[in-house]
Amino acid sequence: MALTNRSKTVTVRELTWSEKLYLPAIFKGMMITFSHLFKRTPTIKYPDVKREIAPVYRGQHVLKRDEAGAERCTACGLCAVACPAEAITMESAERKKGEENLYREEKYASIYEINMLRCIFCGLCEEACPKEAIFLTDRIVPSSFTRGEEVFGKDKLVETTESPIDVTLRQRPEVLEFKKDKRHYHNRTFKDAKPRINKHH
Numbered sequence: 001m002a003l004t005n006r007s008k009t010v011t012v013r014e015l016t017w018s019e020k021l022y023l024p025a026i027f028k029g030m031m032i033t034f035s036h037l038f039k040r041t042p043t044i045k046y047p048d049v050k051r052e053i054a055p056v057y058r059g060q061h062v063l064k065r066d067e068a069g070a071e072r073c074t075a076c077g078l079c080a081v082a083c084p085a086e087a088i089t090m091e092s093a094e095r096k097k098g099e100e101n102l103y104r105e106e107k108y109a110s111i112y113e114i115n116m117l118r119c120i121f122c123g124l125c126e127e128a129c130p131k132e133a134i135f136l137t138d139r140i141v142p143s144s145f146t147r148g149e150e151v152f153g154k155d156k157l158v159e160t161t162e163s164p165i166d167v168t169l170r171q172r173p174e175v176l177e178f179k180k181d182k183r184h185y186h187n188r189t190f191k192d193a194k195p196r197i198n199k200h201h
């Protein structure tokens, strides 16, 4: 029983003499191919040519350092819990005396890994982080020949002190303004003066 009247009866008819030659069909196909030589190509020659992408594009992550160069991540694990792809793993360690210039908090991530093959670049880790330690950036994750290479450790994730990665566009102006206020413990580096905790703010 037909549910609609859109059905079409197809019959197999005999090919004509010219159709049996196939030459007109081949010629028609070649013309279509040839016409594409003069059209604008939709593809680019990546990685020699790169497309312009939005500054808030969600690409390769960065683990940020503070203004004094100490790693911001305190290995709280909230990013890993928030990650729907279970792409983040870490191990925490306790900061030793004299390492205040290396790690901002008493606890830090001795191992921090993101499996880029699992990551779906949703940005939830960035949203979950209470320490403004992890951000996604406009860098495209490079391809590799082995799966193991796609597990990015701290060597690839933590920014270098020489070339910090600007993530200000990912933060609202109110947040950027708040970060300048050194009365809040959250905004202090190891170089900033004590007292450490201001309970009124």
Ligand code: SF4
Pocket (backbone or CB within 6 Å): 079, 082, 083, 084, 085, 086, 087, 088, 114, 118, 119, 120, 121, 122, 123, 124, 125, 126
């Ligand atoms: S961007 Fe999303 S999927 Fe990728 S590590 Fe962060 S939370 Fe997980």
Ligand code: SF4
Pocket (backbone or CB within 6 Å): 072, 073, 074, 075, 076, 077, 078, 079, 080, 090, 128, 129, 130, 131, 132, 133, 134
């Ligand atoms: S990146 Fe942020 S949320 Fe993840 S462990 Fe470090 S401080 Fe916690």
